Amino acid sequence: MNLLGTREPEIYGSQTLDEVNARITELAGELGLEVEFFQSNHEGALIDRIHDARGDFDAIVINPAGLTTTSVALRDAIASVKLPAVEVHLSNIHAREEFRRESVLAPVALGQITGFGAESYLLALRAAAAYIEGKGKDG
Amino acid sequence: MNLLGTREPEIYGSQTLDEVNARITELAGELGLEVEFFQSNHEGALIDRIHDARGDFDAIVINPAGLTTTSVALRDAIASVKLPAVEVHLSNIHAREEFRRESVLAPVALGQITGFGAESYLLALRAAAAYIEGKGKDG
Amino acid sequence: MNLLGTREPEIYGSQTLDEVNARITELAGELGLEVEFFQSNHEGALIDRIHDARGDFDAIVINPAGLTTTSVALRDAIASVKLPAVEVHLSNIHAREEFRRESVLAPVALGQITGFGAESYLLALRAAAAYIEGKGKDG
Amino acid sequence: MNLLGTREPEIYGSQTLDEVNARITELAGELGLEVEFFQSNHEGALIDRIHDARGDFDAIVINPAGLTTTSVALRDAIASVKLPAVEVHLSNIHAREEFRRESVLAPVALGQITGFGAESYLLALRAAAAYIEGKGKDG
């Protein structure tokens, strides 16, 4: 399992990034998954990482933050590796500025989870896990 | 916890509606929650049910299906009861027809979970539970 | 005189709904009018009520709330009974979200009164009364 | 064969609704069909009726009137029962206000007949009959 993201500034209220990562790792363990983290503000680096994920990973959880509404390149990368991708947003992007609502990634993602703070990552992990176990789509 | 929805025809592949409800009830039990189900194709009935939810419930999980993009009345009802609402879609609405993407409810919801089949309900239940426990937003 | 409406959640600050209705009834009496109240969250019920109004009523005062911007069916009902209709909004819909501004009912209404809280109903009653007395349009 | 509709106020010039229904029943007999009528101003009631039609009917003729341009829920109901549906409008919706032109139902209907008054129903009946007899699409 692959966890990517750009830095989303408005978050991590009472928890540090380390705590969030620890909770993600812990839940992954419970679900019998291994996760790798990758964070970058470089669209190209994220794309390179996605391309490299093919073969080694079963799913991608991605928080595209500021690239959400513009990065067709990121979308094409996700579509090309043919891995199930769960798009995550900590804030509810549909309750913010109008231009933030339409993700260019969402049409090639498995699904989108938005609005639950760091909990969004945990839900995404579960969603990916359920999908991998074959429970996702036939539910 | 309150679970509302209109009938979403394209789903419930290998599972019957009863199985889905059973899984929801089971997870609710694990999370220490009680849930009530309400399904109707009548917008007015859904609104009445939401109004009645005030006081008796801690959160709403709602699948607005065909009312998602048009029902300002449903949005106003959700906003007026001031309960955290998790919007659920079984299919990934962002990967379907363009007109399905912009939910009028989402701006007044806590968050949105879309694309994971019946698993979406379970994730929504967890999201609501986490929020109630105060883990949601400060994560 | 016919008074219809859906429940508009954001209002009735210091007054209860009963007080508002009492003030409306009192003013109706002063103006020599009888009024009937009808409230429903069901678009179909409102339409049925409007259809039944033909013959028995001289005017309609309607607060369409969440149905304002979408219900072409309500508009067609108002247009078909050929009664003067006064559209009422307690809040100033033109000062809220952009999507609330364009009422689909307004083009078939006599006029629109918006922004004066419960006082809007009393003004609407006066507007309808003036119209019935033939003072409205030739003023 | 199932005939649904909301009340379309601007019609039935010299004919009463009963006369129209009688003509429809008569033509159905000629075509060797049985028809059932269903009229409601409640979107939910129309949707429930459509859902119930599955299995018992071969086709749906529907006049969505004021719900034409907004009811995604009605569209989803039609799509889900997988019955051929003929959309009917008594007036020519393309010659009226701009907002009436784009039916949200039409993309999931077999076809649309608009502008011929009550005759539209008879044409729709013939269209559905021809389709059922396998003459429709291969013509």
Added chain:
Amino acid sequence: MNLLGTREPEIYGSQTLDEVNARITELAGELGLEVEFFQSNHEGALIDRIHDARGDFDAIVINPAGLTTTSVALRDAIASVKLPAVEVHLSNIHAREEFRRESVLAPVALGQITGFGAESYLLALRAAAAYIEGKGKDG
């Protein structure tokens, strides 16, 4: 009765154009009508034919195919001869690409029949016949 059209490539599944014309002629005979066929890919030729129809014909049935959404000149020709025109499409134009939905001819036509294959022509013939007999609009 006048039958115009441009060649609509996607049709005539199991029937040849001749068979379709034969069925149209046969139905016209049953309805006591005479029909003339005119097919051209030249917008100007269609317009000339429409202008010449004035006086000699009672109605026009037209399949504008690829000219549907752009030919204001065809629209003006139809409007100028003041004959009732029935617009026909073999496929359901409302279920195809978005740009095909809005016919520039429809606002000046009597009505539109779309989606029933070659059967569409027969329905259009009946619609025109009914209109001529004075049954169309007062139904």
Added chain:
Amino acid sequence: MNLLGTREPEIYGSQTLDEVNARITELAGELGLEVEFFQSNHEGALIDRIHDARGDFDAIVINPAGLTTTSVALRDAIASVKLPAVEVHLSNIHAREEFRRESVLAPVALGQITGFGAESYLLALRAAAAYIEGKGKDG
């Protein structure tokens, strides 16, 4: 109380402007208010008058007529004096040309009354009076 306006040509059917002003003055007296009239076709003059109103007046009733949809300068003037303003239109602007519907002033006004002829002024006076007496918003 301040009454401003540009000349609205389509009105004053059976009443002269003087009669209308007389009725306004009379109602003001009944309500215990004093009113001042100001009419100009010069946007700048209206703005100057609004700026001068600060301190001396409790409310503004304004009929912006042809400046309704374009005058951001008038809007800014109203917003800057921080007086409650009631926007008045004699005709129902929502039933006229599309471009007349969206008032640039309305978002900074207390409310809008539209469609009741000269009666609109009297209703506006009452609305302002009710607001000043503290009955407006808490109703």
Added chain:
Amino acid sequence: MNLLGTREPEIYGSQTLDEVNARITELAGELGLEVEFFQSNHEGALIDRIHDARGDFDAIVINPAGLTTTSVALRDAIASVKLPAVEVHLSNIHAREEFRRESVLAPVALGQITGFGAESYLLALRAAAAYIEGKGKDG
């Protein structure tokens, strides 16, 4: 005959404003008309002048220059005096910036002449004269 206009800066290449006026006056004489000139950069002054034109003039020739695309107030003034108005532009507004093309005045004008430099005024004078003589519309 009334000639109004705002100063249109980009013109009067080889001719002075006086020469243009002289040519207009001369042509007016030939056509048996009297003309009055009025130029102002004040929208309000133009509107006042139009209102005053009622009764004393048979037609208006107006060059609205920079007010062309925005002044609904000017449009309403022209519509209210019910005099035939010829809209004139020295440059071809349809060949300039996109935003200059749609005149808000044109829908209430008799017609529009654009693109012929100062000659535009002379053509407008002839157009108005022909209209007054009853040659305009029945031509």
Added chain:
Amino acid sequence: MNLLGTREPEIYGSQTLDEVNARITELAGELGLEVEFFQSNHEGALIDRIHDARGDFDAIVINPAGLTTTSVALRDAIASVKLPAVEVHLSNIHAREEFRRESVLAPVALGQITGFGAESYLLALRAAAAYIEGKGKDG
């Protein structure tokens, strides 16, 4: 001088086409011009005629009627022959349906005259004559 046009149906109230042509020929004579008429409903024929005009003519007067808003091909033909073209419309296209307002030809024309019935042709002739004499643009 070249006069082109498609048939514009809504015109020629009290005058026959022959009378209009006679008046045009007469005025041409007064202005020392020769004119040739060309009328066709075939876009291609109009384009061919325009291409042939190069060299033999000094100006084009064109009434594009139903081709006005769509024919980029006609526009390109006019632009390519580099002759001054005066666009003529008998009715005021800016006062009709919204879609008629924006001529695709106008940006490559010398100017546009619209709304004066058959008189429009005479004005266009004068405009072209003035331009040829070098009075047009430097006025």
Added chain:
Amino acid sequence: MNLLGTREPEIYGSQTLDEVNARITELAGELGLEVEFFQSNHEGALIDRIHDARGDFDAIVINPAGLTTTSVALRDAIASVKLPAVEVHLSNIHAREEFRRESVLAPVALGQITGFGAESYLLALRAAAAYIEGKGKDG
């Protein structure tokens, strides 16, 4: 191989049309292809020619010039013959007026070559040849 086109006025700088055709014929010979030229300003003639191409040709090279952005009929003709079509533009249509950018033909063409003057035709010939040889799409 079929070569169609309308006359594109802005081109053929230093080369005559004959020279261009000669170069095309020469290259066709080198590639082992035969070409036929067809030029018309009549949309209908181009469509007729395309329909006739079925069976006799392996590919179409088409320069739609002024018909590019509007001719749905041409698009439908190309789609119906099911021949690979290469769309050619001598100028770079994406660097000209905004309205020229979106070709209605392109979605049914094999590809588009734009901006290389007469060389565009030669490139299109090569593209078609490569496609026919099965090198095109699997490259």
Added chain:
Amino acid sequence: MNLLGTREPEIYGSQTLDEVNARITELAGELGLEVEFFQSNHEGALIDRIHDARGDFDAIVINPAGLTTTSVALRDAIASVKLPAVEVHLSNIHAREEFRRESVLAPVALGQITGFGAESYLLALRAAAAYIEGKGKDG
């Protein structure tokens, strides 16, 4: 000659990237050109490479892939180095999702070649070569 590009995932059906590059190098040799390849998913790296190309190269062939519709920065880089640039797309971008059609680079490119798979690169090379030899634009 400079060849840039981002990785375009949907291509290279039966050919490996190496084969494609080999064919490009071979054709370059035939045309008497030297080419350099540069591939990156980093917009900044592509821009740096373009800036460095000034002076050393005669032309740029660029496949912007996912950056096509958004990268104004890439456009500005191409425009600033003032080298002829040929934009290449392997798939026909005009036949895919609507949002892919409008390249922000195209207006500053020499031309665009789209839809011919890897052959597109070879055509682009020829287009650039022809342009350099002075055959491009005067053809």
Added chain:
Amino acid sequence: MNLLGTREPEIYGSQTLDEVNARITELAGELGLEVEFFQSNHEGALIDRIHDARGDFDAIVINPAGLTTTSVALRDAIASVKLPAVEVHLSNIHAREEFRRESVLAPVALGQITGFGAESYLLALRAAAAYIEGKGKDG
């Protein structure tokens, strides 16, 4: 140097208008410039003042406030006098309501300074001074 403006209500926090003017005059002195102030809410008066500025002034600093987004007339006046104009806004118009962002004046101005309170005027003065000294554009 010419300083124009309409009254911008939201500003002048801790400074009076006099203090601002004093600071402007002082800085002008330092820069070796003379300035004249002109404030009006009358668009016509501002235009007249700009026309009069030709010849006597080297530059214009203008705060168009509420006229920013609508006054084409003001834009035309600035363009016609051919003086460098610096557009000033005290608040950051790009951070306010969407409709305030697009200034119709900006395209004919030298540049725009927005968001720095009264300091904006001082910066504008420096910008104009630098431009006059020939430092502006070649910097």
Added chain:
Amino acid sequence: MNLLGTREPEIYGSQTLDEVNARITELAGELGLEVEFFQSNHEGALIDRIHDARGDFDAIVINPAGLTTTSVALRDAIASVKLPAVEVHLSNIHAREEFRRESVLAPVALGQITGFGAESYLLALRAAAAYIEGKGKDG
């Protein structure tokens, strides 16, 4: 003070980049500020640099060049560090292509300075300095 930017190709007429930087450094000295320069064509590098600025800098001056209208990620970075940012453009972006006008950064910036060549940087420095000294917003 932090100075960021991407390379803006169209500038630095008679001055080299070094000269511009020297002038900036000199002015910074006069104003008692220290500045650091950072230039990159990599959006990610600019974002990293902004994140690192928190704590060490009092303000940011940024020229986003080609990233201006698309980089939501840059906007989010600026918003997250909560430093006053002055957006600078050497050319007047409001006088160039339409798509360049709406900066996605501007709504989170302190203000914007556009159109004064390299002088824009000096003005931005002064604006930031004034803001830091507390003179900015209360002016």
